Amino acid sequence: MGLARLTEAEWLQPQPDLAARRRGFADWPEGVELTREAEAPGRELAAMLGVQGALPEAALAAHEDMCLLTKAPGDDQYRLIGAAVAWPSDWHPKDKIGLPLRALHAPIAGYEEHLASGVDRFMETLKPGAIFGRCNWFIAATGERRWLETRPALEAFAHVTDENAGETLFVRSERQTLRRLPETGAILFTIGIYVEPLAALSGGNTAMLALAASDLLKGEGDRRGAPAYAESLIQFARKRNAE
Template sequence: MSLGFSVDQLLPKARGGGQLQMGLARVDEREWLQPDPDRVARAEGFADYPEGIQLAPEAEAPGLELAAMLGLAGSLSEAAAAHHEDMCLLTRREGEDVYRLVGAAVAWPSDWRPAQKLGLSLTALHAPIHGYAEQLASGVDHFMERLEAGKIFGRCNWFIAPTRARRWVAEAPERAFARVDAENAGETLFVRSERQTLRRLPETGAILFTIGVYVEPLGALSDANVAMLERAVRSLVAGEGDRRGAGAYAAALIGYATRRGLGTGT
């Protein structure tokens, strides 16, 4: 399956609201990573955010394996710098059944700080996501346990942000979206989509998690995608809407969709 490499291509494969789902699809090796990364932008991203590289001792061997697999000298940091995608490594400690984050090379995080996540289990990593422990944790753990080397799986998500910056740290929604209304939402709301993939490294058995970040203004998206977002904002599950700051931008997004003739009520 091809997930695509743009917001417009990714959104139709993303969850549009309701109960949390992994939403994984098999990805062909040829579709694994973006084929034309902007290495200058990647270098600038890491230079501006050096704390995005966090490495525990357990990341050394899988990092070397990853770089070699990609035809590079170095480790995790060099692999991520040479590609569009941020990259994370997860392994299990001896005597444990859970996977933990042991390495991160993240230039463009979506409202998280790798230094605060290093060493955490999957459940702890996803603690801010409302409903993860109840709806997804056991399924994710089962998938990670059974993931075979050579197979790649992908998924995508979306956020509404007040900036097109690729590195995004959320602020209080009431302040971030204070100037957004139905008339200007096409230019002041930005749709941020992460193209995520998972694969097991064959030698070390570590799991590589890649995150490709794509951002576009709401007004640049297709009618079908704006309509999907309008429906999704209306149906966000309780709690998730709060985490996403939906209360501060929902009316503007819905109003914008209506102005384009795409609202649920039109």
């Protein structure tokens, strides 16, 4: 899972752009999906952040999108019971709400074979007070924080060339955290979105990203659209590091 232990001070971005959050949710109300089970943990979370309300208000008060998961008696997996997502990475909460973890991650190549058991074990043993974080990344054809691609990858990246890749490819990083709420026992999953054009990265980070894109072509590349952009990204990195 690539998790690292975080302190309370490292949990959420300390200076969120609250106006951008308000616009994000106002422009895309579909980003909020709630079940009845989300009410109590949502209110607990809002109180932790010092705001009135529940999950939607908590997510409005932070840079991060927020999801709640619980495991009901008799279930063998945690389920998504609430989502407040202004800036999704190509997913719709309505399609995920109520699903268990393994179904949520079904599109990810190798998840069931290599990660599912470890994730289930981590969720079971996560203690209140402990905070863990990890990062994920994507390459998008837009610099917008909300990424909902409807076109095939070859069409979305059709304008990208080796020469313009620095300005037309956007690196989308997700800073994710997990913690258990102490009163309700629900697990909070946060997703902080950061987007920059490829050219904004350092030479070293560009080189590492090119290597990762090469690896994607051998694994999960089709789901992430890598065949449509990887070669241009790799060539951009080679030219940059040759300068």
